[in-house]
Amino acid sequence: MQARLRWIALTKAVPLAISRGTTASVRRLVVELEHEGLVGRGEAGGFETGHRAYATEAVAAELEALLPRFASAEGLALAAELPAFQALDPWLAPLSPPARCAIDLALHDWWGQKLGQPLWRLWGLDRAACSPTSVTLGLAGVEQVLARLDRWQDRLGCWPQRVKLKLGSPDGPGHDRALVLAVVQRLQERADAAGMVSELQVDANGGWDLVTAQQLIPWLAEQGVVLVEQPLPAQLDPEADAASFAALDLSCPIPLVADESCWNLSDLLRLAPHVDGVNIKLLKSGGLSEALLMAQTARSFGLDLMLGCYSDSALLNGAASQLLPLVRWPDLDSHLNLIDDPFEGPELQADCLLPSNRPGLGVIEVPGPTAASAPC
Structure with missing residues (x-):
């Protein structure tokens, strides 16, 4: 088995501003696991949520330390049983969520290719159940935000049915209004x-305090907003974090969705009594293994699902798209805002993303400059 790690650069056509800052470009990591003539790929990168942060360089160091094991005698023994997710638990458990995500996705990609089927089909999901994705309007001046909405129409070739507006402006609630x-x-x-x-969603990215949230959320409902995502900052203490959602629960007249506060199944179970939905992101969950478990559990609890992204390419969003038939509120638009995406993944039909019919993650690399990679 061969294992490789390489860097890619991703540049946004329109920089995205949220309550915690602005992103115009990122560097990402691509893991490749090659065996029996098939190459499984996964993506990772650094990100921060206000209360936790992972640097891409640190994630790269984790992966550089791990990948040589795939070419060792131990790795060769595991290769005979690929994808061997359970056997790899001791290797993956110590990793940060984004590093674990890259390996998890590469294994899933290889497995689907080996079986000749996309993951959504192997999981028994119905691609026809996918619904339109939201498109994101970052924080900016009023005219800039409206121009961004028009630009999305040009990009999609249609008027978007779902719009997500970032709030939590450093200029205060008056600008949000x-x-x-x-x-x-x-x-x-x-x-x-x-x-x-078109439905309007709002995402404060933890940019409000409790008083501001209690004042704004009823007003947002009066304006026809259909959900509010992560109104309060996520907290490291699980009990304090859940208590912040509980403080809004009884007075919230529209669906309340947890994002930065919800990373894995334990968080979902902790927050379930206080929210109407959770936003699953593969870099938070550590890949598809945990994300699929979260999605299935959320549905059994009657929680609605959002499926989100960071500054992800079509590789990571192609992986996430395998879960789209389970999701009420897709939010996988980051790759649609890139000018240099090296991958082609989900199928776009108007404003509806569909997981590809290609096997595995359904993602292929498109011609372009190739970043240097090194075998491990």
Whole structure:
């Protein structure tokens, strides 16, 4: 078995600003596991959630230390049983979530290719159950946000049915209100002109305090907003974090979704009594193994699912897209905002993303400059 790690650079067509800062470009890591003529790929990268942070360089160091084991005698023995997810638990458990994600995705990709089927089909999911993805409007001035909405229409070739507006502005709740009113008006104008109603979601990315959230959320409901995501900052202490959602639970008139607070199944179970949904992201969950378990558990608890991304390429979003038939609120638009994505993944039909029919993660590499890689 061969294991390789390489760097790629991703540049956004439009930088994304949220309550914690602005991102214009990132460097990401691609893991490749090659065996029996098949190459499984996975993506990882650093990210931060306000209360936790992972640097891409640190994730790379974890992977560089692990990957040589795949070519060792122990790795060769495991290769005979690929993907051998359970056998690899001792290797993967010590890794950070983003490092574990890259290996987990590469193994799933290889497994699906070996069986000649996309993961969604191997899991018995119905691709026809996928719903439209939201498109993101980052924090900015009112005119810039409205111009971004128009740009999404150009990118999709249609008017988006779901719009996610970032709030938690450092300029305060007055600016948040102005953005909401402007976007609501633009969506209403579109509905009046074309008879097409779009839903508006808001995501504060933990940018409000409790008083601000309690004041804004009822007002957002009056404006027709359909959900509010992570209104309060995530906290390292699990009990304190759950208590912050509990403080909003009884007074929240629209669905309340946890993102930065929800990383794995334990978090989902902890937050289930206080939220209406959770946002699963593969870099938080450590890959598809945990994410699939979270999705199935959430549905059994009656929780709705959002499926989100960071500054991810079509490789990571192609992996996430395998779960789309289970998801009420897809939010996989990051690769649609890249000018240099080296991968082709989910199929885009108007504003609806569909997991590819290709085997494994359904992702292929497109021609372009190749980053240096080193076998391990």
